[in-house]
Amino acid sequence: MAGAETMTGRRASGGRAALLVGLLLAAGIAFTFAGLATRLPSALWWEALTAPRAEAAELVFRFGLLPRLAVSLLAGAALGLSGALFAHVLRNPLAEPSTLGTSAGAGLALAFATLYAPFLLEAGAFWVTLAGALAATGLALAIAWRQSLSPLALILAGLVVGMVCGSMGGVLVLFEHHHLSALFLWQAGSLAQNGWQGAAALAGTLAVAGLACLLLLRPLAVLELDDAGARGLGAPVAAIRLGALGVAAALAAAVVANVGVVAFIGLAGPALARLAGARTPGTRLAGGAAAGALLLWLADQLAQLAERLSGVGPPTGLLTALLGAPLLLVLLPRLRDALPAPAPAETDRKGASVPRMAVFAAVMLAVPTMSLLLGRGGDGWWLALPGDPVLDWRWPRIVSAFGAGAMLGLAGTMIQRVSANPMASPEILGISSGAAAGATLLVILAPVAGRSGLLGAAFAGAVATTGLVMALGRRFDYAPQRLLLTGVALTTIIGAALGLVMLSGHPRLDLLLRMMAGSTYLASPGEAGASLVLAVTGVGALVLSARALGLFGLGAPVASSLGLPVRAGRLWIVALVSALTAAATLVTGPLSFVGLVAPHAARLQGFRRPLAQGVAAMAIGGTLMVLADWIGRTLAFPWQMPAGLIVSLAGGPYFLWLMLRRRA
Amino acid sequence: MAPAFRPNRRTALALAGTALLAPRGARAAAPALAPVAVMELDIAEAMLALGVAPLAMAEASRFRARFPGSRLPAACAELGASWEPNLERLQELAPARVLASRDREMLVPLLERVAPVTLIEPDDTRGRAARGADLMRRLGDALGRAGEAQAALAAAERQLALLRGALAGRDLPPVFLVALVEGGTHLEIYGAGCLLDDALRRLGLANACALPMPSYGWVIAGIEHLADRPEAAVLVLDFGAPTRRALAQLHRSPLWRNLPPVAAGRLRLVEAASVWGGVPTLVDIAGRIAGVMAPSLAPALYSPTGTRS
Numbered sequence: 011m012a013g014a015e016t017m018t019g020r021r022a023s024g025g026r027a028a029l030l031v032g033l034l035l036a037a038g039i040a041f042t043f044a045g046l047a048t049r050l051p052s053a054l055w056w057e058a059l060t061a062p063r064a065e066a067a068e069l070v071f072r073f074g075l076l077p078r079l080a081v082s083l084l085a086g087a088a089l090g091l092s093g094a095l096f097a098h099v100l101r102n103p104l105a106e107p108s109t110l111g112t113s114a115g116a117g118l119a120l121a122f123a124t125l126y127a128p129f130l131l132e133a134g135a136f137w138v139t140l141a142g143a144l145a146a147t148g149l150a151l152a153i154a155w156r157q158s159l160s161p162l163a164l165i166l167a168g169l170v171v172g173m174v175c176g177s178m179g180g181v182l183v184l185f186e187h188h189h190l191s192a193l194f195l196w197q198a199g200s201l202a203q204n205g206w207q208g209a210a211a212l213a214g215t216l217a218v219a220g221l222a223c224l225l226l227l228r229p230l231a232v233l234e235l236d237d238a239g240a241r242g243l244g245a246p247v248a249a250i251r252l253g254a255l256g257v258a259a260a261l262a263a264a265v266v267a268n269v270g271v272v273a274f275i276g277l278a279g280p281a282l283a284r285l286a287g288a289r290t291p292g293t294r295l296a297g298g299a300a301a302g303a304l305l306l307w308l309a310d311q312l313a314q315l316a317e318r319l320s321g322v323g324p325p326t327g328l329l330t331a332l333l334g335a336p337l338l339l340v341l342l343p344r345l346r347d348a349l350p351a352p353a354p355a356e357t358d359r360k361g362a363s364v365p366r367m368a369v370f371a372a373v374m375l376a377v378p379t380m381s382l383l384l385g386r387g388g389d390g391w392w393l394a395l396p397g398d399p400v401l402d403w404r405w406p407r408i409v410s411a412f413g414a415g416a417m418l419g420l421a422g423t424m425i426q427r428v429s430a431n432p433m434a435s436p437e438i439l440g441i442s443s444g445a446a447a448g449a450t451l452l453v454i455l456a457p458v459a460g461r462s463g464l465l466g467a468a469f470a471g472a473v474a475t476t477g478l479v480m481a482l483g484r485r486f487d488y489a490p491q492r493l494l495l496t497g498v499a500l501t502t503i504i505g506a507a508l509g510l511v512m513l514s515g516h517p518r519l520d521l522l523l524r525m526m527a528g529s530t531y532l533a534s535p536g537e538a539g540a541s542l543v544l545a546v547t548g549v550g551a552l553v554l555s556a557r558a559l560g561l562f563g564l565g566a567p568v569a570s571s572l573g574l575p576v577r578a579g580r581l582w583i584v585a586l587v588s589a590l591t592a593a594a595t596l597v598t599g600p601l602s603f604v605g606l607v608a609p610h611a612a613r614l615q616g617f618r619r620p621l622a623q624g625v626a627a628m629a630i631g632g633t634l635m636v637l638a639d640w641i642g643r644t645l646a647f648p649w650q651m652p653a654g655l656i657v658s659l660a661g662g663p664y665f666l667w668l669m670l671r672r673r674a
Numbered sequence: 675m676a677p678a679f680r681p682n683r684r685t686a687l688a689l690a691g692t693a694l695l696a697p698r699g700a701r702a703a704a705p706a707l708a709p710v711a712v713m714e715l716d717i718a719e720a721m722l723a724l725g726v727a728p729l730a731m732a733e734a735s736r737f738r739a740r741f742p743g744s745r746l747p748a749a750c751a752e753l754g755a756s757w758e759p760n761l762e763r764l765q766e767l768a769p770a771r772v773l774a775s776r777d778r779e780m781l782v783p784l785l786e787r788v789a790p791v792t793l794i795e796p797d798d799t800r801g802r803a804a805r806g807a808d809l810m811r812r813l814g815d816a817l818g819r820a821g822e823a824q825a826a827l828a829a830a831e832r833q834l835a836l837l838r839g840a841l842a843g844r845d846l847p848p849v850f851l852v853a854l855v856e857g858g859t860h861l862e863i864y865g866a867g868c869l870l871d872d873a874l875r876r877l878g879l880a881n882a883c884a885l886p887m888p889s890y891g892w893v894i895a896g897i898e899h900l901a902d903r904p905e906a907a908v909l910v911l912d913f914g915a916p917t918r919r920a921l922a923q924l925h926r927s928p929l930w931r932n933l934p935p936v937a938a939g940r941l942r943l944v945e946a947a948s949v950w951g952g953v954p955t956l957v958d959i960a961g962r963i964a965g966v967m968a969p970s971l972a973p974a975l976y977s978p979t980g981t982r983s
Contacts, residue, residue, distance in 0.1 A: 066898075066901030066902065066904055066933075066934060069898075069901060069929060069932045069933065070898040070901060070929070073927070073928050073929030074896070074898045074929050124856065128919060200859065200860070202860065203859065203929075204858050204859050204897055204924070204927035204929040204930055205926070205927040205928040205930075207926060207927070387762065387763065387766050388751065388763065388766055388767070399765065400762050400765065402787075403761050403762050403765070404762075524758075529758065531758045532780065532781075532784075534783070643762075647760070647763075648751075648752050648753055648754040648763045649752075649754040649755060650754055650755065650760060
């Protein structure tokens, strides 16, 4: 891009950027002075700093507001520098602590340590968050490694690592109500301070990291060449990369340890610096840090303003997530990716053989039977006989779990076929999150709405999200990886918005948690029947669209040349997928990953034609959910764990493993 | 930091009086099991105060942890989460009746398949304490123990009056009632709408918190809000280890150490009570608050550095 620009064009864009920076600075200064003055008259500022009295306002000014100001600048600079380092080393302008999963990993590690190993925190939260940050970043890098760290593959891997960390964090919240406030505050990134300790710690980390960057500056400039060129100059490319990545991860970890997860500053800061004309590694790093500081400072002042106006403000990290995730969507189409789209299907497997089919069928029959008959009671495990009244409780749950899993399996097969992308699924594309968001909105606006109301709201949410993903996808002609990225970015935005609802302490929080976790508990016989009817209808729709799905698998251009009305076909299938996902999400929750896992397992079993794969994916998805429901009913008896939660704890890591294993 | 209790004579007498009147702890035998399954913690608490124990209840383990004074018999069976009580287990136990609140409306058709469900629907328009009293009355009617309910409520009133009398005329400061949030920057502050605030009112104490409250009566807010009323006392609900950790973090904070109520040593720990309890919790927490507020007339017992000032 840079090379194509003329000198005048560059100067003009630099001028606009300078104007933007000037405006941001002016706004920041105005907000800050106004904010500080409402807490303490400016005539007293000097006194509060030099000879503080035990006046409340002066104390808050000196130990609360000023350190918070410093922390917003320091944490912003740390995130900006971290983002600039990641972007430079990985040659990927979207790489930064939140898109690589770094911050989410650090946050999860901190939550785990707080709940289960608080003694680890005595040596300082930094070491815990550093371990989490390194592990998550390492995982994202390892996944993208197979695809030569292709920019899109890397961001996709990072966002999914972040998503899985987030859903695990959600599980912790579900089981540890006691610590809810502390966990939410951490996950949401509150910048409130109670002294200068946090600022001092961040300043120390930033100073060490800055020094390391100075030392790395020349080697980093060498990385601007391609790897072979850099090696030709005698540079230890791998060592430089690892060193710089370590520094970047440590910066992000320090921020999480001191203020919590603050999203997207590492993306926006370096982007602003590039816009302002930073071209050399040195100016990019320094500019990224400065811009990051500016942006977080401004975001925090906004959060404080909201707090002054409404009494209780949104945590700053949640605000940056809401403001920053759309930026990701804007920057996405600009990302160049030389790599071809991934091959749509694996071809090295044998077709379905008779013994394999027999085993498959046996499992499909055995799991529901076991789930129906084997259970726990007050005296331990026992086997129910046909006719036992306990079966009246179990069968609606089993049937409704099966129906939901089958619908997701079918929706997953369809979306994978239509996008010619084996990694697509209702969960990854944000369709499930959209359904959950729709239902959540209804619970807030009309708490008494029944199940059919919820279903309608979930469908509306699913359709809206799918429509948005597709509309955004048109700009890059539905390129598979970009589509996934768009969906994951939407999921992130919806997740942040739902986090805000959770933080508001809504009285129907239990209902919301149930929806996020996914439970079959309320399944009535009628509802179970309806879900089965829906699934069967889905099979009918699958039969009707099997030919189209097969053609989509060849890619849109080929499909079109073979006479498929691509646009109409796409709309039809998208509507089907939305309906199936909405109905299933009410039972499974938004992050089950069944829609991803089931079509894969079906293909691994040798079912490769659209119709066969769809039906097999339904059987597998349904069986998976039935198994999860059984585990949930028996594992912690008499306590019950939501089936969707259990399936997502297995499904998320399976997805990562799948990505790790896959070749470009 | 061991608080040197120096109650004066009148306080000592009053507190001795409350100990004698205490409805729990003083009772000898554990209540007998009734063939009733209970879905809510507050219903179980009130039921135990009426001298009956449920056969089974949702979240029995949590109840035992949060309401240690209620002495739930070990024979009472666990039913799991109150939003998803285990129906198979419930059927196995075969209660004659299920007691639940309006919050379980969605579950009623399921529960009805095991036993008739009685929804106890106390009037919650006049605050948590009044709701608790109404709950006790309605539960008494439902269980055929209206007399016991009247007696328990009258005893509670007497005790609250006694505690209020013991504190009267002492010119006690307004009180912040808070729980610490780990991290050292935020607090849960309790205010109007919450049972703990009702306990303060019944004692004749003023709640120092002026923040706008949601209907359930508590907010998460920055620690600096404790400086809004420099003359106030701070009562910290003690949840054990998490509270100790949070206090250790706060000791490192200059803002915390310099907050007027903390700096002046007007901070006390109070054994935690559930905000979702009813009349027995109200009386319990009122007694504990009175217990820590009365000796607060003595010189500062608490100083942030851990040494007596």
